[in-house]
Amino acid sequence: MILDWEIKKLNFLTLREKNRLLKLGLKTIKDVVYYFPHRYEDFSKILPISHLFDEQKATIQAWLTKITTKTNPKGTIFLIEGTFEDQSGKIKAVWYNQPFLYQTLKKGSFYSVAGKLVQKNGEIFFSNPNFEIILPQNSLPCIHTGRLVPIYPETKGIKSKWIRKTMFNFLNQIKEKLEEFLPSFLLEKENFLPFPEAVWQMHFPDSLLKNKEARRRFEFEEIFLLQLKVFKAKIKLKQRKAFPIPIQLEKIKNFINKLPFELTKAQKKAIWEILKDMEKNHPMNRLLQGDVGSGKTMVALICALNVVFSGYQVAMIAPTEILAKQHYENFKKFLRDFNLKILILTSNQKEHLKDVTEGNFDIVIGTHALFQNKFNFKKLAFVIFDEQHRFGVEQRQSFFLKNEISPHFLSMSATPIPRTLALTIYGDLDFSTLNEMPKGRKKIQTLIFQQKDLKKMYKMIEEEIKNGGKVFFVCPRIEMKEKGKLFPDLRAVKEEVKKLKKIFPEMKIKMIYGKMKNEEKEKIISDFEKGEIDILVATNVIEEGIDIANATLIVIQNAERFGLSQLYQLRGRVGRGEKEGKCFLITHLPTEKSVKRMEALLNAKNAFELAMKDLEIRGPGDFLSKRQTGNPNFKLASLTNLELIKKSEKSVKTILKKDPSLSSFPLLKKMVGHVKIIHLE
Numbered sequence: 001m002i003l004d005w006e007i008k009k010l011n012f013l014t015l016r017e018k019n020r021l022l023k024l025g026l027k028t029i030k031d032v033v034y035y036f037p038h039r040y041e042d043f044s045k046i047l048p049i050s051h052l053f054d055e056q057k058a059t060i061q062a063w064l065t066k067i068t069t070k071t072n073p074k075g076t077i078f079l080i081e082g083t084f085e086d087q088s089g090k091i092k093a094v095w096y097n098q099p100f101l102y103q104t105l106k107k108g109s110f111y112s113v114a115g116k117l118v119q120k121n122g123e124i125f126f127s128n129p130n131f132e133i134i135l136p137q138n139s140l141p142c143i144h145t146g147r148l149v150p151i152y153p154e155t156k157g158i159k160s161k162w163i164r165k166t167m168f169n170f171l172n173q174i175k176e177k178l179e180e181f182l183p184s185f186l187l188e189k190e191n192f193l194p195f196p197e198a199v200w201q202m203h204f205p206d207s208l209l210k211n212k213e214a215r216r217r218f219e220f221e222e223i224f225l226l227q228l229k230v231f232k233a234k235i236k237l238k239q240r241k242a243f244p245i246p247i248q249l250e251k252i253k254n255f256i257n258k259l260p261f262e263l264t265k266a267q268k269k270a271i272w273e274i275l276k277d278m279e280k281n282h283p284m285n286r287l288l289q290g291d292v293g294s295g296k297t298m299v300a301l302i303c304a305l306n307v308v309f310s311g312y313q314v315a316m317i318a319p320t321e322i323l324a325k326q327h328y329e330n331f332k333k334f335l336r337d338f339n340l341k342i343l344i345l346t347s348n349q350k351e352h353l354k355d356v357t358e359g360n361f362d363i364v365i366g367t368h369a370l371f372q373n374k375f376n377f378k379k380l381a382f383v384i385f386d387e388q389h390r391f392g393v394e395q396r397q398s399f400f401l402k403n404e405i406s407p408h409f410l411s412m413s414a415t416p417i418p419r420t421l422a423l424t425i426y427g428d429l430d431f432s433t434l435n436e437m438p439k440g441r442k443k444i445q446t447l448i449f450q451q452k453d454l455k456k457m458y459k460m461i462e463e464e465i466k467n468g469g470k471v472f473f474v475c476p477r478i479e480m481k482e483k484g485k486l487f488p489d490l491r492a493v494k495e496e497v498k499k500l501k502k503i504f505p506e507m508k509i510k511m512i513y514g515k516m517k518n519e520e521k522e523k524i525i526s527d528f529e530k531g532e533i534d535i536l537v538a539t540n541v542i543e544e545g546i547d548i549a550n551a552t553l554i555v556i557q558n559a560e561r562f563g564l565s566q567l568y569q570l571r572g573r574v575g576r577g578e579k580e581g582k583c584f585l586i587t588h589l590p591t592e593k594s595v596k597r598m599e600a601l602l603n604a605k606n607a608f609e610l611a612m613k614d615l616e617i618r619g620p621g622d623f624l625s626k627r628q629t630g631n632p633n634f635k636l637a638s639l640t641n642l643e644l645i646k647k648s649e650k651s652v653k654t655i656l657k658k659d660p661s662l663s664s665f666p667l668l669k670k671m672v673g674h675v676k677i678i679h680l681e
């Protein structure tokens with residue numbers, strides 16, 4: 001496929017051109033072809049000079065009749081002024097600080113000139129216009145003037161104009177060889193422009209209408225390829241074998257009846273969905289989503305118990321050692337009546353290593369890193385990932401897929417996946433949702449404070465603690481200064497502790513952050529849980545990595561710096577006990593976006609609505625890369641466009657039904673192979 005060719009092997013490019021394209025990150029023909037302009041300058045109006053008066057921008061075709069320059073005392077040219085004439089009149093063009101143009105402009109030549117028109121002292125002139133010479137002997141089309149001119153994202157000193165010129169030559173060299181890869185029935189049905197034509201209309205559109213047509217194709221294509229990739233992966237996983245796990249209904253009911261609380265309806269429904277799914281002899285791949293405190297762990301625990309009842313093994317993977325330890329304690333506590341071998345695997349608990357390696361356990365809990373070792377899972381049937389956003393799903397699964405028989409997978413996340421993402425990048429998953437909190441949980445009172453209100457806020461904190469409350473104080477950074485770089489706008493844990501100790505001399509104030517030693521962290525957490533710490537200053541480690549139930553107030557510094565879902569997660573850390581939870585958001589230099597975000601947080605009815613807002617306000621790149629390394633690189637299609645996504649989904653399903661391996665669409669298959677989603681890779 002020509003799109004796969006590496007540009008370094010192309011002989012129509014000079015070495016300099018290759019190097020500059022590489023500098024832009026473009027390695028293959030596909031990369032170059034898909035390096036779309038981010039906008040267009042409309043210079044398509046070509047007018048006689050005498051008609052320019054009412055125009056903001058336009059193109060003229062005229063003779064350059066005069067050039068003058070102005071130089072500064074050092075002798076460098078800082079201004080070039082050219083006079084252009086056609087049959088209808090004269091106009092000046094002025095270029096500032098571009099002395100090199102003096103060499104290029106040729107007095108007496110015929111030019112196409114396009115740019116913005118400026119009016120000064122009753123005279124109009126072009127300011128820094130584009131220009132290109134029109135030679136009588138050749139008929140090359142204009143690319144910088146007289147048309148919709150593509151403007152490319154400039155990086156690393158590479159100018160849009162250079163990219164435009166290079167792109168034009170490049171596309172002319174390869175355009176005959178570009179092949180359509182979308183199935184023809186789809187092209188016909190949707191009435192899409194064929195690939196080569198669409199490429200051309202993206203870079204050098206004949207009209208806005210044509211450009212829109214091209215964009216419609218590429219937007220669809222982007223979602224379509226992505227969905228093909230995701231759904232193909234789903235089919236592939238479903239073709240694997242898994243241990244079918246019978247539902248031990250009586251035993252499970254019995255266990256549930258003995259719990260100190262009643263399960264929510266949502267929990268019961270989720271448990272049922274999961275158990276039903278695991279009865280099949282193909283692996284489950286399911287996401288359990290629910291707010292912090294909605295009781296996901298209990299759902300996982302009950303399903304794990306059902307697996308163990310049938311004599312199979314369970315592995316649970318937590319994002320941090322501390323959380324692994326908390327799960328371990330929890331599992332031991334709730335499952336103490338069953339004489340099960342439950343193991344924890346953390347870096348400082350080597351004593352279980354032998355048992356784990358020999359496969360001598362019912363349930364093993366640990367962090368991901370530890371599962372990379374050689375293990376003997378004799379009958380591993382169920383793998384639970386807690387807080388699934390922390391690492392890519394497929395990456396984690398691949399480890400467990402080494403055996404011929406695959407385990408069932410359950411991921412748990414407190415961040416709701418917006419519906420559009422569930423149909424695209426998370427389309428390989430089935431979903432269970434806990435849309436209900438256990439009884440007795442109250443709404444969390446949320447207040448926003450600006451710098452001038454801080455005194456009032458400190459009073460409220462004092463009151464909270466006097467009434468027996470415990471406080472989290474979250475800062476975006478650990479230190480103000482890091483590797484010699486200063487972050488003056490951001491609050492840091494270490495500085496904040498000092499400050500708070502001055503404000504509240506009587507209070508017990510401690511800090512916690514990810515980089516601290518594990519023993520140290522564990523000590524602080526257990527002290528906090530015992531009620532021995534009044535204020536715990538933390539980074540957002542507490543967002544996902546640590547679960548402490550007895551805080552009543554969470555204060556978030558630089559709230560404008562956190563994503564909406566992050567704020568939501570953080571806020572969910574309080575108010576899980578008897579007392580009503582409170583959340584104070586401190587803003588520093590709120591931007592329009594951040595104000596919108598916080599308003600959304602105050603007004604949101606539920607977490608899904610919030611996640612969708614977050615996606616809309618921040619855009620998919622930002623939304624995703626906060627949780628996943630790498631950039632999913634969605635160039636065009638909006639991952640919020642439900643209509644488009646559904647349309648694409650229909651086509652994807654039609655194709656995969658007929659040809660799940662895409663063997664009759666070899667080019668399409670190649671394109672799907674190029675799709676990169678961190679979630680899947």
Ligand code: ADP
Pocket residue numbers: 261262263264267290291292293294295296297298299438439549
């Ligand atoms: P999540 O993992 O969804 O944040 P957890 O499973 O850790 O939530 O549950 C939070 C707390 O609520 C735990 O202490 C758990 O034992 C308790 N819990 C779970 N389900 C219920 C329920 N139905 N009613 C009351 N408390 C519950």
Ligand code: MG
Pocket residue numbers: 293296297386547
């Ligand atoms: Mg949890």
